[in-house]
Amino acid sequence: MGHVDHGKTSLLDKIRSSTIAAKEAGGITQHIRASEVPIDAIDNICGPLLRASNIKITIPGLLFIDTPGHEAFTNLRRRGSSVADIAILVVDVTKGFEPQTIEAINILKEYKTPFIVAANKVDLITGWRDSKLNSLLASLKKQNEGVVAELDNRIYGMIGKLSEFGLNSERFDRIKDFQKEIAIVPISAKTGEGIAELLVVATGLAQKYLEMKLNIEIKGPGKGSILEKNEIRGLGTTIDVILYDGTLKVNDTIAFATSNSVATAKIKALLKPKPMHQVGDSASKFNYVESVSAASGIKISGNGLDDAMPGSPVIQVTGDDYANEIKAEMGEVFKTDSRGLILKADSIGSLEAISKLMSTAGFGISKKGIGKVTKRDVTDAFSMYATDPLSAVILAFNVGVEDDAQEASQASGVKIISSDIIYKLIDDYKAFTDEKKKSAAQKIEDRIVLPGEIEVLPNSCFRVSHPAVFGVSVVAGRIVPGYQLISNTGEVIGKIKEMQSEKETLKEAKKGEHLAISMSEPTFGRQVREGQILYTNVGDEDFSLLLKEFAYLISEDEAKLLEKIMQIKQNARYKKV
Numbered sequence: 001m002g003h004v005d006h007g008k009t010s011l012l013d014k015i016r017s018s019t020i021a022a023k024e025a026g027g028i029t030q031h032i033r034a035s036e037v038p039i040d041a042i043d044n045i046c047g048p049l050l051r052a053s054n055i056k057i058t059i060p061g062l063l064f065i066d067t068p069g070h071e072a073f074t075n076l077r078r079r080g081s082s083v084a085d086i087a088i089l090v091v092d093v094t095k096g097f098e099p100q101t102i103e104a105i106n107i108l109k110e111y112k113t114p115f116i117v118a119a120n121k122v123d124l125i126t127g128w129r130d131s132k133l134n135s136l137l138a139s140l141k142k143q144n145e146g147v148v149a150e151l152d153n154r155i156y157g158m159i160g161k162l163s164e165f166g167l168n169s170e171r172f173d174r175i176k177d178f179q180k181e182i183a184i185v186p187i188s189a190k191t192g193e194g195i196a197e198l199l200v201v202a203t204g205l206a207q208k209y210l211e212m213k214l215n216i217e218i219k220g221p222g223k224g225s226i227l228e229k230n231e232i233r234g235l236g237t238t239i240d241v242i243l244y245d246g247t248l249k250v251n252d253t254i255a256f257a258t259s260n261s262v263a264t265a266k267i268k269a270l271l272k273p274k275p276m277h278q279v280g281d282s283a284s285k286f287n288y289v290e291s292v293s294a295a296s297g298i299k300i301s302g303n304g305l306d307d308a309m310p311g312s313p314v315i316q317v318t319g320d321d322y323a324n325e326i327k328a329e330m331g332e333v334f335k336t337d338s339r340g341l342i343l344k345a346d347s348i349g350s351l352e353a354i355s356k357l358m359s360t361a362g363f364g365i366s367k368k369g370i371g372k373v374t375k376r377d378v379t380d381a382f383s384m385y386a387t388d389p390l391s392a393v394i395l396a397f398n399v400g401v402e403d404d405a406q407e408a409s410q411a412s413g414v415k416i417i418s419s420d421i422i423y424k425l426i427d428d429y430k431a432f433t434d435e436k437k438k439s440a441a442q443k444i445e446d447r448i449v450l451p452g453e454i455e456v457l458p459n460s461c462f463r464v465s466h467p468a469v470f471g472v473s474v475v476a477g478r479i480v481p482g483y484q485l486i487s488n489t490g491e492v493i494g495k496i497k498e499m500q501s502e503k504e505t506l507k508e509a510k511k512g513e514h515l516a517i518s519m520s521e522p523t524f525g526r527q528v529r530e531g532q533i534l535y536t537n538v539g540d541e542d543f544s545l546l547l548k549e550f551a552y553l554i555s556e557d558e559a560k561l562l563e564k565i566m567q568i569k570q571n572a573r574y575k576k577v
Contacts, residue, residue, distance in 0.1 A: 311348025340364025490572025
């Protein structure tokens with residue numbers, strides 16, 4: 001677990017000598033992935049250290065679940081940590097704890113999952129020399145004192161930060177009691193330094209302190225979670241699954257969630273990845289087996305898997321209550337709001353992540369689904385125009401758009417925002433809404449009547465009527481052509497037709513300015529007199545807007561003037577009653 005770009009996938013790559021990181025969209029792991037590292041591979045990397053530590057290996061290996069690092073993947077990371085026995089929190093030693101690092105710690109604390117901190121990228125410390133060794137302790141002997149001191153300073157910074165969460169920690173080789181302190185292991189996923197110690201600590205902790213937890217019921221019913229669904233030639237539809245409890249066998253019946261119900265399928269084939277390969281790789285990297293026990297990453301082939309949803313729980317059917325069990329695990333994944341946009345995604349995990357981020361940002365989702373954007377989706381989004389134009393949008397995460405849906409979108413004006421990176425999808429929607437709100441706000445700003453107070457100047461009548469033209473001074477606020485003016489008793493005088501100063505037409509006049517205005521309705525000497533004070537006629541709706549969301553349009557003095565104008569209008573209404 002850890003912040004984006006801190007090196008989670010690169011660390012796993014170094015362990016299994018693969019290049020998964022380079023394949024990920026935007027450099028971020030979009031789905032929880034798994035890789036099994038057998039014990040002989042661990043022994044090859046850190047055998048001497050294990051023997052020096054008097055650790056006798058009894059576990060068959062480690063199954064790594066690689067979780068996404070961006071904050072949008074909180075729910076996916078929750079799924080990952082909830083099935084994990086132990087976690088490795090990867091932290092860039094040059095950057096320290098960033099927002100998603102802190103979020104990961106909170107999740108681990110919530111699930112009471114023991115964890116190790118992998119202080120990655122020690123090779124970026126100024127002066128660090130690549131020792132070509134996979135042992136950190138051996139590498140430190142080849143570094144100069146300044147580099148070692150700098151590494152210690154950064155580790156102490158991490159220790160201090162963890163203490164803020166009520167967690168005691170120390171560099172792994174200085175720990176006296178691993179049950180009371182969190183181990184910090186400096187590593188470089190790039191050079192491989194520290195990988196040996198990291199695996200030693202993970203293996204040792206798993207065996208020594210998680211013995212009871214590791215005794216899962218292998219002979220019981222299989223339980224797991226679908227990572228991905230794929231179409232493979234010769235096998236048809238397959239699902240990639242993390243099996244975290246029990247055993248599954250060929251011909252067993254499994255249950256899983258679909259977009260609108262719970263379905264079952266009979267297992268036709270079980271494919272277990274060959275050592276050092278991950279669940280999502282091609283079929284040639286799998287072995288056919290008759291049964292699989294937890295904890296494993298497996299590929300399942302069978303009839304009836306077409307509607308299986310990535311992210312869904314998978315359970316072996318042993319009775320009649322499987323549907324309720326699936327629904328209980330699904331929780332509120334497909335819960336929607338009465339108003340909001342439409343969300344289509346490639347998996348349940350993606351729906352969860354995007355839904356959480358949208359809710360945090362204050363956006364509603366009226367419809368959710370797995371799979372391509374359809375014409376029906378566009379029609380449903382178009383129906384939002386009347387009540388909420390900002391919701392006439394479809395977010396499409398890592399899914400395509402059907403041709404007729406694309407045509408309907410262009411014809412109706414429904415916006416389809418697509419991306420294969422969740423945070424970009426959300427950012428694009430925020431940009432879209434911000435632009436729409438800005439445009440709508442500008443239209444309101446253009447029509448809203450602002451508070452203004454003017455005094456009719458003496459000896460300044462240029463024309464008595466049709467239109468009346470006379471000089472005024474802006475006492476407070478501002479006036480523009482088109483504003484309706486009222487007297488201090490609330491009587492409507494008429495609208496400002498034009499404004500001029502020194503023969504130049506004005507679009508606006510502010511406090512302290514002298515100018516001539518023309519008005520078609522009044523007659524000077526009757527409705528308008530020298531020395532008279534006139535006010536802009538601010539309507540009730542504009543008054544409310546200026547006190548709330550458009551308060552930024554007026555100054556403190558103008559706000560006081562606004563209250564004065566509204567009091568004049570209220571008094572006028574009272575007299576009429």
